[in-house]
Amino acid sequence: MAKPKSSSQALSFKRLKPFLYHLIVGGLALAMIYPILWLASSSLKPNDEIFANAYSLIPSTLDFSNYASGWKGFAGTTFGTFFKNSFIIVIFSTIGAVASSALVAYGFARINFKFKNFWFACVMMTMMLPHDVTVIPQYVMFAKLGWLSSFKPLIVPNFFATPFFIFLIMQFIRTIPPELDEAAKMDGCSKYGIFFKVVVPLIVPALVTSTIFSFYWRWDDFINPLLYLNRPELYPVSLALKLFLDAESINNWGGMFAMATLSLLPIVIVFFVFQKYIVEGISTSGLK
Amino acid sequence: MKAVSLRENENVIGYVFTAPFILGFLIFTMFPIVSSLYYSFTEYNLLEAPRWVGLQNYENMFTNDDKLIKSLQVTMTYVFASVPLRLAFALAVAMMLNTVARGIGAYRSAYYLPSLIGGSVAVSIMWTQIFGDKGLFNSALGLIGIESNTSWIGSPDSALWTLIALSVWQFGSSMLIFLAGLKNIPASMYEAASVDGANAIHRFFKITLPLLSPIILFNLIMQTIAAFMTFTPAYIISRGEGGPLDNTLLYSLYLYRRAFQFFEMGYASAMAWVMLIIVGLITLLIFQTSKYWVHYEAKGDK
Numbered sequence A: 001m002a003k004p005k006s007s008s009q010a011l012s013f014k015r016l017k018p019f020l021y022h023l024i025v026g027g028l029a030l031a032m033i034y035p036i037l038w039l040a041s042s043s044l045k046p047n048d049e050i051f052a053n054a055y056s057l058i059p060s061t062l063d064f065s066n067y068a069s070g071w072k073g074f075a076g077t078t079f080g081t082f083f084k085n086s087f088i089i090v091i092f093s094t095i096g097a098v099a100s101s102a103l104v105a106y107g108f109a110r111i112n113f114k115f116k117n118f119w120f121a122c123v124m125m126t127m128m129l130p131h132d133v134t135v136i137p138q139y140v141m142f143a144k145l146g147w148l149s150s151f152k153p154l155i156v157p158n159f160f161a162t163p164f165f166i167f168l169i170m171q172f173i174r175t176i177p178p179e180l181d182e183a184a185k186m187d188g189c190s191k192y193g194i195f196f197k198v199v200v201p202l203i204v205p206a207l208v209t210s211t212i213f214s215f216y217w218r219w220d221d222f223i224n225p226l227l228y229l230n231r232p233e234l235y236p237v238s239l240a241l242k243l244f245l246d247a248e249s250i251n252n253w254g255g256m257f258a259m260a261t262l263s264l265l266p267i268v269i270v271f272f273v274f275q276k277y278i279v280e281g282i283s284t285s286g287l288k
Numbered sequence B: 001m002k003a004v005s006l007r008e009n010e011n012v013i014g015y016v017f018t019a020p021f022i023l024g025f026l027i028f029t030m031f032p033i034v035s036s037l038y039y040s041f042t043e044y045n046l047l048e049a050p051r052w053v054g055l056q057n058y059e060n061m062f063t064n065d066d067k068l069i070k071s072l073q074v075t076m077t078y079v080f081a082s083v084p085l086r087l088a089f090a091l092a093v094a095m096m097l098n099t100v101a102r103g104i105g106a107y108r109s110a111y112y113l114p115s116l117i118g119g120s121v122a123v124s125i126m127w128t129q130i131f132g133d134k135g136l137f138n139s140a141l142g143l144i145g146i147e148s149n150t151s152w153i154g155s156p157d158s159a160l161w162t163l164i165a166l167s168v169w170q171f172g173s174s175m176l177i178f179l180a181g182l183k184n185i186p187a188s189m190y191e192a193a194s195v196d197g198a199n200a201i202h203r204f205f206k207i208t209l210p211l212l213s214p215i216i217l218f219n220l221i222m223q224t225i226a227a228f229m230t231f232t233p234a235y236i237i238s239r240g241e242g243g244p245l246d247n248t249l250l251y252s253l254y255l256y257r258r259a260f261q262f263f264e265m266g267y268a269s270a271m272a273w274v275m276l277i278i279v280g281l282i283t284l285l286i287f288q289t290s291k292y293w294v295h296y297e298a299k300g301d302k
Helices: A007-042 A065-071 A079-110 A116-128 A131-144 A152-160 A163-173 A178-186 A191-202 A204-220 A223-228 A237-246 A253-285 B002-039 B056-063 B066-097 B104-117 B121-130 B136-143 B159-169 B172-183 B187-195 B200-228 B232-237 B251-261 B265-293
Strands: none
Touching (some): A007 A253, A007 B104, A007 B121, A065 A079, A065 A253, A079 A116, A079 A152, A079 A163, A079 A191, A079 A204, A079 A237, A079 B002, A116 A163, A116 B200, A131 A152, A131 A223, A131 B251, A152 B002, A163 A204, A163 A253, A178 A191, A191 A204, A204 A237, A223 A237, A237 A253, A237 B121, A253 B104, A253 B121, A253 B172, B056 B265, B066 B104, B066 B159, B066 B172, B066 B200, B066 B251, B104 B121, B121 B159, B121 B232, B172 B200, B187 B200, B232 B251
């Protein structure tokens, strides 16, 4: 960028540049994750130390008692139950969302049927529709079905395909050469056979990406459990964390931090294991 | 004959494959939209049948509900501050990371991680602590010599800005999209411009911004819609109330309170429709203005 005046100056600038780069970019990166590190380290601090020198990341002693006190949960329901609930909801809704979306994506990507464009416009519209518009009638509907206070309203709708996943998997199917479908057809394969035997094995990366995103969204979901679940023994972790705040005056900061940290752990682990898929999924499809 | 039966076949197969979406769309989207419109003209508390009141809900919203006006203001401030800031950070950091350097993968992860966990209750809880009176933020200010005992979360002037900060902190997913876009710009374009004597600022405005503009448009629309829907952090930070002085009463939170705390389903449905209209108008406005600033190569303009 800068025009070197003399060769020695150019040399020192060349040496300095990576150093400056790492100082700025690295420093900013550290600032970004500092709050997360702080949360994790606070969960290991004794209760009276959390707010003294709050900026510090290093606990004077490693104190795991917060994890024990947080895990106890509320009125006899432990975080073991909350985690179990979260996993049940997440696993079933993810299976439903990914499997149904893959079917639908194939239908839109490879089959020409009447009014296809109209239905695809509906997919795009649903993707952009504010959730607030449908939340009340959906609640009324589930209430009339007697589904309140059960996992059904959180799981069943996922079996009817998710627009974002349809879109993502379609993008992927489009990269598969149609000649492959044709060849399978020559061999006497039906469309269903082509889908299961030829397409599904090839779109595994898109299915993995969808699975990860579904996992994240369901794990973090707060408003739907808040609406539909009213007994603490049915709460997922996200909703259970709120219970720490419901007490008149919060007295178990440490326990709350410990459980908040634990609740982030599955997300962070999945991120580091499947980083490649996540980054690709965001870059190609443009959504979180 | 054969061709016709084949085509019919395709139709049947197409509908078999897309049935999950079509059924779901009718049951969970279309039917609710129509019901919501109907409820918005009624008084409905879930226990008794909806009672038709005409336009009364809509009238009350704008003549009789100070909180609604307040929540609209709060939401507009939130959206118009957080979305541009978020995109600006996303682009700036994406440009910094669009280079070959050691540890670039680790940096990318660090910048993205907050977006990944940002929607969770855990992070909202963490935020209440960071911006509390004895929290990390004040403690960090103390380190650079500024003594402060303000509870940023609890003070009416700053409470909304802590929410905005939370949203801006999560610029990582937009950043990854920008980064993918930047990698698609051929280096030869920058080289050619440099040879012509363009400096870094020129190159940014003449090459980077125009070529990224379709991605910026896409991000802008999706993020604006998402920002209007923000609920969880406002709920957690204000313990479900939207305080202090209703300064964090985002529209979605107010709608939730009207519907599920006061059981005014008709009124809340009217609120949802007003929201839909506002979001629709803003999206339309962005699309309309986009022809002046979004550059599509297909058009062939240079």
